[in-house]
Amino acid sequence: MALALSFALVACSNERNAESKAAAGAAVDVPAVAASQELTPEQLGEIGARISKSSAQARQILSEHGLDEKSFEQKIRRITEDPAASKRYAAAFEKAKTQA
Numbered sequence: 001m002a003l004a005l006s007f008a009l010v011a012c013s014n015e016r017n018a019e020s021k022a023a024a025g026a027a028v029d030v031p032a033v034a035a036s037q038e039l040t041p042e043q044l045g046e047i048g049a050r051i052s053k054s055s056a057q058a059r060q061i062l063s064e065h066g067l068d069e070k071s072f073e074q075k076i077r078r079i080t081e082d083p084a085a086s087k088r089y090a091a092a093f094e095k096a097k098t099q100a
Helices: 002-023 041-053 055-064 069-080 083-098
Strands: none
Touching (some): 041 055, 041 069, 041 083, 069 083
């Protein structure tokens, strides 16, 4: 379970690092997105799997759900505090990752 959660967080981190290197020192504008909607562990698992498949589009994927990297990470951290929610996230992540 923790491994599945790590994939999503690593994908977000890798996206940020790649963009920082591409900007060559230029400031990267990260919009502050209010993520007021509550997403289920299954929805977050699907989002994490999409990011894992297409890390270059991480910001776009997150913004489709009213999230940014920080808010997504916060939601994932809350899920990791609940073993049942973690299992639901991991199952959805794996299912979505294996789908075409």
